[in-house]
Amino acid sequence: MGTVTRKTIDARGLLCPLPVIRLQDAVKDLPAGTEVELIGTDPGVLHDVPAWCRVHGHRVLQTRDDGEEYRVVLRIAR
Amino acid sequence: MSQQRKAVALISGGLDSMLAARVIQEQGIHVEGINFFTGFCVEGHTHAIRKRDRNKPKRNNALWVAERLGIKLHIIDIIEEYKDVVINPKYGYGANLNPCLDCKIFMVGKAHQWMREHGFDFIITGEVIGQRPKSQRRDTMPVVARESGVGDLLLRPLCAKNLPPTKPEREGWVDREKLYDFSGRTRKPQMELARKFGLVDYAQPAGGCCFLTDENYSRKLADLWRARGERDYELDDIMLLKVGRHIRPRPHFKLIVAREEGEGRFLQGYKNRFVHLYPVSHSGPLTLIDGRLEDGDLELAGRIVARYSQGRDAERVTLRAVTPEGEKTLEVAPFKPHEISPRWVL
Numbered sequence A: 001m002g003t004v005t006r007k008t009i010d011a012r013g014l015l016c017p018l019p020v021i022r023l024q025d026a027v028k029d030l031p032a033g034t035e036v037e038l039i040g041t042d043p044g045v046l047h048d049v050p051a052w053c054r055v056h057g058h059r060v061l062q063t064r065d066d067g068e069e070y071r072v073v074l075r076i077a078r
Numbered sequence B: 001m002s003q004q005r006k007a008v009a010l011i012s013g014g015l016d017s018m019l020a021a022r023v024i025q026e027q028g029i030h031v032e033g034i035n036f037f038t039g040f041c042v043e044g045h046t047h048a049i050r051k052r053d054r055n056k057p058k059r060n061n062a063l064w065v066a067e068r069l070g071i072k073l074h075i076i077d078i079i080e081e082y083k084d085v086v087i088n089p090k091y092g093y094g095a096n097l098n099p100c101l102d103c104k105i106f107m108v109g110k111a112h113q114w115m116r117e118h119g120f121d122f123i124i125t126g127e128v129i130g131q132r133p134k135s136q137r138r139d140t141m142p143v144v145a146r147e148s149g150v151g152d153l154l155l156r157p158l159c160a161k162n163l164p165p166t167k168p169e170r171e172g173w174v175d176r177e178k179l180y181d182f183s184g185r186t187r188k189p190q191m192e193l194a195r196k197f198g199l200v201d202y203a204q205p206a207g208g209c210c211f212l213t214d215e216n217y218s219r220k221l222a223d224l225w226r227a228r229g230e231r232d233y234e235l236d237d238i239m240l241l242k243v244g245r246h247i248r249p250r251p252h253f254k255l256i257v258a259r260e261e262g263e264g265r266f267l268q269g270y271k272n273r274f275v276h277l278y279p280v281s282h283s284g285p286l287t288l289i290d291g292r293l294e295d296g297d298l299e300l301a302g303r304i305v306a307r308y309s310q311g312r313d314a315e316r317v318t319l320r321a322v323t324p325e326g327e328k329t330l331e332v333a334p335f336k337p338h339e340i341s342p343r344w345v346l
């Protein structure tokens, strides 16, 4: 069984749309199938990151609202 | 079979650029969007800050447009390079500190660079002749094409019929007959076209796409430049100008006072970089001090903060001040309303 590599993007303290921009720049160099977890403090990430994923065809696996921090896990498509 | 042509569309999140992209998609062109983040954009973060705005949809309009059109959207951080546009605009400012013509030239130039790097054929924008007093006039349209270096690869589908044919039209990549001849400030033809395409619920920003068109915002930015003695800024500076009450009682410092809980939370994220104050005897706003404090200034600042606290009518208000030298407690008499000069309030 192949292992899935996971990359974490720390977008805490950044305001939208900067988390999306950081994600976009990171994804450019990652192979399809990679899982990416983005952690942010701007609640906008829960809207913008999934929207960005839909537009680019990446799959959102999970979103989480911890009150203070927001997480989105996605899998990169090609 | 003829080659599939590709166009990159400047997407602001508003209706015009959305329609322009849609019109070109209709002609079988592959369209992808590009959106620039200057730091002054009204998008995104601003609704995350104020508590009363929290219930408003927090969508990013450019992404929303891309999703509706079914196109990819590339959001590009131009914060650093954009400074020169704001600080030294060759063509000057509009009604406020908005350097719209220089901004257009810069963005189209960036899109041109992106177009070449990604093997696209031409650029489209939602510009309409006469829509904006400075940047969208018949005589400034060629300036954008020329100065950005894009030349006749810049197509404005909504007003193309009022302009000389561009290369995409001459080469037959797009059919000029199916483009439009909109002009002037009226929004009717755009709304009509939106209806035809079944596009509803689009964003309609009042002033423009960015904070630089806002009079209050521009005044605060001009004040920042005056106070620092140079026309420069960092991202944090321009973000903080969007938040709180800004009060400058002395030329060498100003206070940024949170107006409500959401702004207080936002300022929390910045407080360790600033001298900051907050009332402890009463509830009241977190306040950042931007600048340098001289003798007596901390007390002056404290009296202002106390004025905006629940203790505004009390004899004394106790505050905690966090400075590079350590924490201090101070007790002050809150200012009366008339003691805060209107000239201090930015």
Ligand code: SF4
Residues within 6 Å of the ligand: B098, B099, B100, B101, B103, B104, B135, B208, B209, B210, B211, B212, B213
């Ligand atoms: S309103 Fe702002 S973003 Fe729009 S063209 Fe003018 S300066 Fe540029």
